[in-house]
Amino acid sequence: MDFALSSETAALCDRIRHFVAAEVLPLEEDPANYDAHENICLDVLERVRSKAKAEGLWSLQMPKERGGGGLNTVAMAACYEEMARSIFGPVVFNSAAPDDGNMFVLNRVATEAQKERWLQPIIDGKVRSAFAMTEPAPGSGSDPSAMLTRAERRNDRWIVNGHKWFITGAGEAKHFILLAKTSDDPRKGLTAFLVAHDQPGFRVGRRIPIMGPEEHGGHCEVHLENLEIPDEDRLMEVGDGLKLTQIRLGTARLTHCMRWLGMAKRAVEIAAPYVRERKSFGATLAEHEGVQWMLGEVAMEIEIGRLLTMKAAATLDSGDFARKEVSMAKVAVSETLHKAIDTAIQLCGARGYSKDTRLEWMYRYARQARLVDGASEVHKMVLARNYMKEGSGFWSWH
CATH class of the missing domain: 1.10.540.10 (Acyl-CoA dehydrogenase/oxidase, N-terminal domain)
Structure with missing residues (x-):
């Protein structure tokens, strides 16, 4: 390797x-x-x-x-x-x-x-986009097969009715990828469509307030009321919606990890100069063994996250869906992000908790990492299923 x-x-x-x-x-x-x-x-x-x-x-x-x-x-x-x-x-x-x-x-x-x-x-950066899949309970979330939004075919058009929420970026998006149920088949029941923000029957509703800083366009509810979509705006074949989500979310989850690792490193970068300079009990913070343990542990876990992310990236590049590799990276890096920022705040003390650094911004942002694109518990279920299926082959070098 x-x-x-x-x-x-x-x-x-x-x-x-x-x-x-x-x-x-x-x-x-x-x-x-x-x-x-x-x-x-x-x-x-x-x-x-x-x-x-x-x-x-x-x-x-x-x-x-x-x-x-x-x-x-x-x-x-x-x-x-x-x-x-x-x-x-x-x-x-x-x-x-x-x-x-x-x-x-x-x-x-x-x-x-x-x-x-x-x-x-x-x-080209001329428009922004959103991916409309998640629904209020009992609709789809981590389980897309629970989708309630339905699309019915009428000749060369589809009529869609439903309600989505927590759709990231929807407040400013012009182009949407929309998932809807087209049959009750558990594996081939979803279909993906392309929708413009100003099509009749498509309405972006409430921008949902959240704990952390927001992406442009926020996290919004989307209402679909007799939305007409030409069949030419269908993505892939009818029933390929679940396959499309797997293609999209595999790489998308991993790109989250890539970005989160950069943020985790930045958090440590903010803390490091402070502990080198700040003195306590006759020595700089960096000279205290307890502080060294905190920094060393975070540095190690960031590197573990990088290795998991790189392995998943290489597996994706080989043509594999890399489901278990991406799930391992997603769980590990989302937790590392929170730990790195939390440790940096602790080391910086009141300064870290204040708005004099970006750490409090990062801290609020980081809490979503264990939820977005599949909660950590769902990814652990994926890993358990893979292990039960593969046994010791789960750890194959291939």
Whole structure:
């Protein structure tokens, strides 16, 4: 196993690191650069996005022929980690959720006509997108088969009725991927569709207040009332909706891990200078054994998360769905993110708890990590099923 990055990827990581340091991190320090939901203001974002495009650092996960960088998943893991050193970083490079996962799945499964209409504007940064699957109880959440939204075919059109909620980015999204039930088949009962925000029968409702800072567009309810969708806007075949979610969410879950690792490293980066300088009982905090244990444990767990993420990335690049590899990374990195930030706050004391650092922002943001794209408990169920099926083969080097 070779963990060395290619020279091209290493050079790209250096360019991203320098761009984040020079152009993005300074933006965090000015309260005027934040919107009402604690994310980067859109006018500021557009300015720094223009700089990222000019530097050739835009949509790196997309094919070169569509204006991207053509990175594979392993290279994405290294680059996304660098982007997420800033809380504003991923969206600056057009590598933030949910657009990131939507671009990936559309590039994989959409027809050429669909890519031109629905994908290319997202790659170009002209529109934002959302993935509408989650529903209020007893509808679909971690279990998509519980979906209540239904689509009925009438000649060359589909009529959709239902209610979605906690749809990330829906408040500003123009393009949506919508999942609906088209039959009662437990495996082939879901179908995916492409929908524009202004189609009759499609309405974005309440923006749901949440604990942490929000992505642009928030987390909204979506109401579907006799929404008509032409069959040409169906993604994949009828009944392939569950397959589409697996294609999308495998990579999307892992890109969360890539970004979370960058944020975890940033948290330690904030704490490290403080413990080097702050003195207590005749010595710097860094000289106290208890502080060394705290820092050493977090550093080790971040590295474990990186190794799990890289293994999952390499498995995806081999053509495998990497279900168990992605689940292991998702569980481990989501917990590491919280621990790294919590440890950094503890080491920085009152300063860490205040808004003088970005740690309190990160702390509120991090709590969602164990919920989004499948709760940790669901991923542990996946791992248990894989182990019961594979036995000792679960730990195969292949």
